[in-house]
Amino acid sequence: MQIRTATAGDWPGIWPFLREIVSAGDTYTWPRDIDETRARDMWLVPPPGRTVVAVDDDGTVLASAKMTPNQLGPGDHVANASFMVAPAAAGQGIGRALGAYVLDLARTDGYHAMQFNAVVATNTRAVALWRSLGFDVVGRIPDGFRHPTQGHVDLLVMYQRL
Template sequence: MTDLSIRLAQAPDHDAIWSILEPILREGETFALPRDWNRGRALAYWFSPGHHVFVAESAGAILGSYYIRANQLGAGDHVANGAYATHPEARGRGIARAMGLHSFETARALGFSAMQFNLVVATNTRAVALWTSLGLREIGRLPGVFRHPERGPVDALVMHRSL
């Protein structure tokens, strides 16, 4: 997507970010977050202290958002972690790929030396394929740790790459 820009999120972006997060939360298939969170709780989490929040925008419309943060505190704070969300109507247009690449650059600029995702739902094959194509490797499989709303307990992957 050539006209896509990624920038720091601002307070006026909250409605658009909620319009992205709400259907993902309600589906319950990819985020290990409560499906019944309301707008205030979801945005408070997305904008938690320590989260660097960005939006992906095209022609004035916000189509995606991501945050990065330290994966752990103290001795693990050199490794970044993140969460990514694309508006359901904008999937398949390269937005998640652009946000992923942007997040790697941002993480490096913030002094992180690696990116680690602690819970990539194994049934989320699009995410697994994307992260693999961007150089993350599966370094562990957590059996049955995610309660999928239709499939029941499914595996989650721990994925990692150096920056």
């Protein structure tokens, strides 16, 4: 597996699993019916943001992540990131490798910390992964997410000083 900067040519490999994950409605705060153009604009971020992909030896996109400043101006020293692993590639350590890569990328880019603003509390695999990579839960938004099967569940704010 290789992790590299995403190109516009990677979008056709990202869109199918991004659409599947978002439309499931259980882990992302995006509209479940997001159209492809809006999703592409939100995922393939302009500088200073970065989008990366994890690809196999054949060039198949297995996962992707995007990183941007969490805030503008005086808050732009804290990074924010989002991650998606193709469901068919889940459980193979790709998310962990991508997470470690993006944390290193954030350090290289001069960020002082990384913050996740909305980790769905019922997404226990993601919460466990981020904790294992050094993130702490620093806040909780009670009932901040409408889960399609579990009703209102909490959103977690997770943070790591870099």
